[in-house]
Amino acid sequence: xxxxxxxxxxxxxxxxxxxxYLNMKGMLSDDEIGLLVKVRDFGESELLPIVNDYWERGxxxxxxxxxxxxxxxxxxxxxxxxxxxxxxxxxxxxxxxxNRIDGSIGTxxxxxxxxxxxxxxxxxxEEQRQRWLxxxxxxxxxxxxxxxxxxxxxDSVALEATATRDGDHWVINGRKRWPGNAVWCDVIVVFARxxxxxxxxxxxxxxDDPGYSATKIGGKVSLRMVQNADIVLDDVRIPDDRRLxxxxxxxDVAKVLMGTRNMVAWASTGHAVAAYEIALTYSQRxxxxxxxIATKQVxxxxxxxxLGDVTAMQLYCIRLGQLLDQGEVTDTMAALAKYFCSVxxxxxxxxxxxxxxGNGITLDFHVMRHMCDMEALVTYEGTAxxxxxxxxxxxTGKGAFA
Ligand SMILES: Cc1cc2nc3c(=O)[nH]c(=O)nc-3n(C[C@H](O)[C@H](O)[C@H](O)COP(=O)(O)OP(=O)(O)OC[C@H]3O[C@@H](n4cnc5c(N)ncnc54)[C@H](O)[C@@H]3O)c2cc1C
Numbered sequence: 574x575x576x577x578x579x580x581x582x583x584x585x586x587x588x589x590x591x592x593x594y595l596n597m598k599g600m601l602s603d604d605e606i607g608l609l610v611k612v613r614d615f616g617e618s619e620l621l622p623i624v625n626d627y628w629e630r631g632x633x634x635x636x637x638x639x640x641x642x643x644x645x646x647x648x649x650x651x652x653x654x655x656x657x658x659x660x661x662x663x664x665x666x667x668x669x670x671x672n673r674i675d676g677s678i679g680t681x682x683x684x685x686x687x688x689x690x691x692x693x694x695x696x697x698x699e700e701q702r703q704r705w706l707x708x709x710x711x712x713x714x715x716x717x718x719x720x721x722x723x724x725x726x727x728d729s730v731a732l733e734a735t736a737t738r739d740g741d742h743w744v745i746n747g748r749k750r751w752p753g754n755a756v757w758c759d760v761i762v763v764f765a766r767x768x769x770x771x772x773x774x775x776x777x778x779x780x781d782d783p784g785y786s787a788t789k790i791g792g793k794v795s796l797r798m799v800q801n802a803d804i805v806l807d808d809v810r811i812p813d814d815r816r817l818x819x820x821x822x823x824x825d826v827a828k829v830l831m832g833t834r835n836m837v838a839w840a841s842t843g844h845a846v847a848a849y850e851i852a853l854t855y856s857q858r859x860x861x862x863x864x865x866i867a868t869k870q871v872x873x874x875x876x877x878x879x880l881g882d883v884t885a886m887q888l889y890c891i892r893l894g895q896l897l898d899q900g901e902v903t904d905t906m907a908a909l910a911k912y913f914c915s916v917x918x919x920x921x922x923x924x925x926x927x928x929x930x931g932n933g934i935t936l937d938f939h940v941m942r943h944m945c946d947m948e949a950l951v952t953y954e955g956t957a958x959x960x961x962x963x964x965x966x967x968x969t970g971k972g973a974f975a
Contacts, residue, residue, distance in 0.1 A: 579932070579937070581858075582855065582858050582859060582932065582938075583932075583937045583938055586851050586854055586855065586937075586938055586939065587617070587621050587674070587847065587851065587939045588617055588621070589613055589617065589673065589850065590850045590853065590854065592846050592849060592850055592880070592883060593887070594880060594883075594884045595884050595887070595888065597887045597888070597891055600891050600895075601662065601666075601891075602660070602662075604659075604660075604663065605659075605660065605662055605663045605666055608646070608659065608663050608666055608667060609666045609669075609670060611644065611646075612644070612646060612666070612667050612670035612671060613670045613673075615640070615644055616670055616671060616673065616674035616675075617674065619637070619640050620637065620671075620674045620675055620678055621674050621675075623636070623637075624674065624675040624677070624678070624798075624942070625936040625937070625939070625942065627677070627797075627798050628675070628677065628797045628798055628936065628942055629797075629936060631791075631793070631797045631798070632798065633677075633681070633757070633798050633799070633800055634678070634798060637678060638712055638715075639712075641678075641682070641712060642711060642712045645657045646659075646667050646682075647682075647685075647686055647690075647709070647710050647711075647712060648663065648664050648667065648686070649661075649664045649686050649687060649690070649691060649832070650664065650832075650897070650898075651690065651691070651694045651706075653702075654694075654702055654703070654706035654707050654710055655706070655707045655710040655711060656690075656706065656710045657710070660894070660898050661835070661894045661895075661897035661898045662891060662894035662895060662897075662898060664686075664836070664894075665835065665836065665838075665839035665890055665891075665893075665894045666839070667682070668682070668683060668836050668839040668840045668843065669839045669840070669842055669843040669846075669890070670843060671840075671843065672839075672840040672841075672842075672843030672844050672847075672946075673843035673844070673846055673847045674843075674847070675798075675942070675946075676795075676796055676840070676844060676942075676943065676946030676947070676949070676950065677796045677797065677798030677799045677946070678798070679840050679843065680753055680796050680799050680840075680949070681753065681754060681798075681799060683833065683836050683837070683840065684716070684717060684718060684752075684753040684754050684799075685709065685712075685715055685716050685717075685754060685758075687832060687833040687836045688716070688717075688718035688762070688829065688833055689709065689715075689716025689717055689718050689754075689758075689760065689761075689762055690706060690709050690710070690716060691829050691832055691833070692718060692762040692775060692817065692820075692829050693705050693706060693709075693716075693762065693777070693817065694706065695819070695825075695828050695829055696775050696817035696818075696819045696820040696825060696828075696829070697817045697818065697819065698817075698818045698819070700814075701777070701814070701815075701817060701818070705760060705777065709760075714758075714759040714760055715754055715757075715758040715759055715760075716754065716758055716759070716760045716761070716762065717752045717753060717754040717755035717758045717760070717761040717762070717802075718752060718753075718761075718762050718829075719749040719752040719755060719761050719762065719763045719764065719778075719804055720732070720749075720752075720764045720826065721749060721750055721751045721752070722734060722747065722748055722749055722750060723748055723750045723803075726750075726751075727955070727956060727958075727959050729764075730773075730823050732747075732764060732765070732766060732773060733747060733766070734746065734747025734748070734749065734763070734764070734765040734766065734806060735747060735765055735766055735767075735768050736765035736766065736767050736768065736774055736776060736816075737767075737768045737769075738767070738769060738813075739810070741812060741813050742810050742811060742812055742813060743776060743810070743811055743812075743813060743815075743816060744808055744809070744810050745763060745765050745776060745778070745784075745806045745808075745809040745810075745811065746765075746806055746807065746808060746809070747765060747806050748803070748804060748805055748806070749763065749802075749803075749804035749806070750790075750802075750803055750804070751790070751801050751802070751953075752787075752801065752802055752804060753796075753799045753800070753801050754799070754800060755787045755800070755801070755802035755804055756787050756788070756789045756800035756801075756802045757780075757800060758780065759779065759780055760777055760778070760779055760780075761777070761778045761779075761780070761785075761787075761804075762775055762776070762777060762778075762817070763775070763776045763777075763778045763804075763806065764776075764820075764826060765806075772821055772822045772823075773820070773822055773823045773825075773826060774816060774817075774820050774821065775816070775817040775820035775825075775826070776811060776815055776816050776817070777811075777815045777817065778806070778809055778811060778815075779811075782809050782810075782811060783809070783810070784806060784807040784808045784809040784810070785804070785805075785806060785807075785809050786804070786805045786807075787802035787803070787804045787805075788802060788803045788804075789801070789802060790802060790803055794945055794948075795945045795946055795947075795948045795949040796946050796949045797945075827904065830954060830955070831902065831904050831907045832897070832907075833954050834907040834908060834910070834911040834954050834955065834960070835890075835893050835894070835897060835902065835907045835910060835911070837911045837914070837915060837950055837953070837954045838886070838889060838890050838893060838907075838910035838911050838913070838914040838915070839890045839894075839914075840950060841886065841911075841914040841915040841917070841918035841919075841947065841950050842883070842886040842887055842889075842890050842914050842918065844918050844921075844922060844943045844946060844947050844950070845879070845882065845883050845886055845914075845917065845918035845921040845922065846883050846887075847939065847940075847943055848879070848918075848921050848922040848924075848925035848926070848940050848943050848944070849876070849879040849880060849883050849921055849925060851925060851929070851938060851939055851940050852875070852876060852879065852924070852925035852928040852929065852940070853867075853876055855928060855929050855932070855938065856872050856876065856928055859929075859930075866928070872928060875924050875927070875928055876928070878924065879921045879924055879925060882917045882918075882920065882921050883921060885913075885917070886913070886914045886917055886918065889910050889913060889914060890910065890914065893906065893907065893910045904963065905963055905964050905967040908955070908960040908963040908964050909960070909964045911954060911955070911960050912957050912960035912961055912964065915947070915950050915951045915957060916951065916957050918947050918950070919944070919947045919948070919950075919951055922940060922943050922944035922947050923944060925940045925943075925944075926940045926941060926944050962974055
């Protein structure tokens with residue numbers, strides 16, 4: 574195949590085909606449809622043209638931040654503090670559309686809004702919310718969330734970082750691994766164990782605090798634009814008013830994680846729908862044995878399997894969002910959605926990559942980027958196995974973690 578033919582095949586291939594086989598849109602409010610269209614247009618015009626290059630270089634596209642600011646999509650279900658009000662379904666649609674274009678941008682926003690801002694919103698006092706959230710809502714200050722440690726990922730409940738009260742201050746020591754944005758962001762919500770009562774507490778560390786250092790994790794082949802960090806906390810001394818007052822144990826941390834698992838379900842669905850649509854378009858353009866490959870029964874069967882999975886994921890997400898808006902979501906409902914959507918999305922991306930043959934492994938056709946990025950989504954916010962153990966315990970009454 575010549576370069577020109579490759580270019581023609583790839584032309585506009587990441588653009589949305591509005592896959593919505595069971596009329597998901599019919600379940601959305603006018604505001605939610607407006608939000609979806611706004612983010613989709615933005616993603617296709619502003620992000621799609623730049624993401625492959627940044628992904629390849631492994632650099633974060635700082636040029637996107639002012640544009641994201643203008644879009645007014647820092648929302649989630651939080652109220653006030655300059656935050657754009659939106660339903661849980663609306664916030665899910667934002668994640669769906671951002672990840673449909675690129676997982677690194679979606680994850681950047683997920684960490685900033687769903688993890689860092691929500692931690693301050695859920696676990697902070699009114700004064701603490703006022704102090705940090707307005708700047709974060711404007712993307713003037715960017716946040717990170719530091720729970721995982723080198724020796725404690727799935728069992729982060731056993732985290733070893735310590736916080737020791739010293740008069741009006743706390744002294745924090747320990748190491749964290751993986752927090753996204755943490756290499757360059759402004760505020761980092763750090764979880765550490767109080768040496769007095771052994772409970773997990775939350776602290777807002779600022780990037781210039783003496784004793785805080787964050788080193789970029791290199792060699793990542795997934796979410797390459799996200800700057801994940803290895804963090805060292807070496808006698809980081811912060812005033813007591815930077816301890817988030819409503820975090821008094823690990824169950825409080827879990828309140829934050831429930832919302833973000835919902836967001837990973839939406840994000841996975843965005844990746845899957847992108848991969849399916851690219852495979853469909855490609856199959857109609859690419860001819861072999863004298864006809865488009867879309868005319869082959871095996872290819873159609875793969876496309877239908879992908880569509881079935883994508884449609885199920887869309888329905889999962891919409892229903893989960895509705896239940897969140899009604900305050901009726903449980904931890905395990907969010908865990909099941911995260912499990913189902915992330916595992917299915919990984920499978921859909923792999924099938925799509927097969928449909929594209931050799932072109933499937935190039936960045937030009939986007940599918941491989943989605944497939945690589947899905948590997949991180951299956952793992953973060955609790956691996957697929959851990960979600961399965963959470964739901965398994967719920968339905969059998971038997972814990973199988975240890
Ligand atoms: C790209 C990326 C971004 C991330 N961002 C953040 C972030 O912003 N903030 C943050 O705090 N953390 C972050 N994380 C960390 C993430 O949440 C952890 O990687 C995840 O929880 C898994 O922990 P682990 O990597 O230590 O794997 P491990 O816990 O070591 O697990 C290894 C394997 O063992 C399995 N396993 C573990 N326990 C059991 C069990 N009881 N039964 C059966 N199988 C088990 C796991 O499912 C997995 O397959 C990020 C990770 C990645 C990869």
